[in-house]
Amino acid sequence: MSIILAAEALSCVRQDRVLFENLNFQLSAGQVLYIQGKNGAGKSSLLRLLAGLSLPEDGQILFHGKPLSSVAELFAEQLLFIGHQSGIHPQLTALQNLAFWSALTEQQVADPYQLLGFLGLAGLEDIPCFMLSAGQQRRVSLARLWFTTKPLWILDEPFTSLDQQLIAKLEQHFLQHLSAGGVIVLTSHQVLSASYPQLQAIELEYRW
Amino acid sequence: MVMWSSLIKRELQLLGRQKADWLNPLVFFLLVLSLFPLGIGPEPGMLKQIAPGLVWIAALLSVLLSAERLFKDDYRYGVIEQLVAGRQGLFSYVTAKICCHWLSTGVPLILVSPLIAVLLGLDWQSWQVLVVTLILGTPVLSLLSVLGAALTMAADKGGILQALIILPLYIPLLIFASGAMEAAATALPYTGQLAVLLAFLLFALALVPLAVRQALRMNVG
Numbered sequence: 001m002s003i004i005l006a007a008e009a010l011s012c013v014r015q016d017r018v019l020f021e022n023l024n025f026q027l028s029a030g031q032v033l034y035i036q037g038k039n040g041a042g043k044s045s046l047l048r049l050l051a052g053l054s055l056p057e058d059g060q061i062l063f064h065g066k067p068l069s070s071v072a073e074l075f076a077e078q079l080l081f082i083g084h085q086s087g088i089h090p091q092l093t094a095l096q097n098l099a100f101w102s103a104l105t106e107q108q109v110a111d112p113y114q115l116l117g118f119l120g121l122a123g124l125e126d127i128p129c130f131m132l133s134a135g136q137q138r139r140v141s142l143a144r145l146w147f148t149t150k151p152l153w154i155l156d157e158p159f160t161s162l163d164q165q166l167i168a169k170l171e172q173h174f175l176q177h178l179s180a181g182g183v184i185v186l187t188s189h190q191v192l193s194a195s196y197p198q199l200q201a202i203e204l205e206y207r208w
Numbered sequence: 209m210v211m212w213s214s215l216i217k218r219e220l221q222l223l224g225r226q227k228a229d230w231l232n233p234l235v236f237f238l239l240v241l242s243l244f245p246l247g248i249g250p251e252p253g254m255l256k257q258i259a260p261g262l263v264w265i266a267a268l269l270s271v272l273l274s275a276e277r278l279f280k281d282d283y284r285y286g287v288i289e290q291l292v293a294g295r296q297g298l299f300s301y302v303t304a305k306i307c308c309h310w311l312s313t314g315v316p317l318i319l320v321s322p323l324i325a326v327l328l329g330l331d332w333q334s335w336q337v338l339v340v341t342l343i344l345g346t347p348v349l350s351l352l353s354v355l356g357a358a359l360t361m362a363a364d365k366g367g368i369l370q371a372l373i374i375l376p377l378y379i380p381l382l383i384f385a386s387g388a389m390e391a392a393a394t395a396l397p398y399t400g401q402l403a404v405l406l407a408f409l410l411f412a413l414a415l416v417p418l419a420v421r422q423a424l425r426m427n428v429g
Contacts, residue, residue: 051293052293053289053292053293053428053429054429055429072295073295076293076294076295076296077295077296079293079294080294081289081290081293081294082290083286083289083290083293084286085284085285085286085289086285086286087285087286087287087289087290088285088287089222089281089282089285089287090281090285091222091225091226091281092218092221092222092225096218096221099214099217099218100214100215100218103210103211103214103215103218103297104211104215104291104294104296104297104300104301105294105296105297106210106211106296128225154293
């Protein structure tokens with residue numbers, strides 16, 4: 001099976017502190033990379049490297065066998081990145097935020113009301129997001145996962161402030177995405193409860 | 209095109225919710241200009257003579273005032289980070305921002321210009337020239353302020369820094385715009401100054417959006 005995303009001898013330094021060094025992994029279609037580690041261990045920094053937002057101190061990231069910098073456009077076309085911040089503007093309603101992200105990625109939402117209803121936001125579609133709870137805002141942000149056609153998902157703490165019911169729904173959706181040949185990279189402090197056929201786990205140690 | 213119109217729609221929705229963002233600069237502009245006749249004295253000849261400089265300085269400062277918060281929210285809530293990661297929509301996002309900034313700060317200045325003409329005792333001819341310089345000049349003001357906002361969005365107190373970066377770039381605009389109005393007031397030809405303003409506009413239109421995109425990428429990386 002061909003390798004989609006790979007890291008070779010990756011190192012990251014922040015404020016003179018080595019977060020991790022000589023990190024290697026290979027991900028092919030249908031695989032999850034599950035990154036664990038204490039606060040400050042470098043999980044988000046690793047995700048930002050993988051999303052092409054910052055450059056590694058040493059080593060390289062390969063996308064379909066080519067260095068990330070040489071295939072940046074192609075990579076970005078296939079990537080859906082949801083970072084630590086939700087990407088939701090609090091002054092806009094759930095529907096408006098959804099419309100913004102669907103327009104930007106040029107991917108149509110068949111029925112936004114139905115999608116938001118499915119995510120437990122029925123009746124809250126038309127109020128500004130700052131009036132929603134943290135978990136509800138996270139739901140609006142994650143709604144993108146249900147209409148995107150991009151194969152590579154990089155998600156920073158997707159389960160934060162979600163309730164058990166929605167976590168179950170989300171993990172179900174992850175499994176669907178993986179069986180369709182997608183790739184997921186995610187960080188979490190939460191133990192994954194669904195059984196993933198091909199799970200790779202990386203534990204980042206907190207280093208001084 | 210569908211993408212761009214949705215982005216414009218989003219910016220307009222935001223302006224609709226955050227009315228202070230575009231009302232404050234307009235009120236500031238009117239307040240400053242209405243204070244001059246009181247402070248300097250209502251002598252029409254005097255006011256008429258200094259009007260070109262006054263109008264343009266007030267316009268500069270009010271546009272600068274409006275730009276500080278332009279990217280702050282989107283930066284804080286991670287919208288820009290995700291746009292930079294996704295790449296494809298970033299340029300459209302930048303052009304939509306610039307366009308809506310002009311619609312919300314430049315256009316209102318043009319619309320209230322008849323009132324300004326009355327306040328400062330401008331005649332029909334001078335008002336016409338004022339409107340033409342505003343039409344050519346305010347888009348340049350918007351382009352430059354968006355650039356300043358993009359460069360300073362990650363800075364904690366970016367306002368003063370932004371003023372320091374952008375004000376020097378405003379100076380040529382100030383000179384030629386008020387120069388055109390002064391020439392018109394003394395019945396000299398002023399098409400030369402207008403042509404220079406047009407050249408500024410075309411130059412800024414071609415380069416500034418690219419620079420803004422780069423500035424956003426730099427700030428996220």
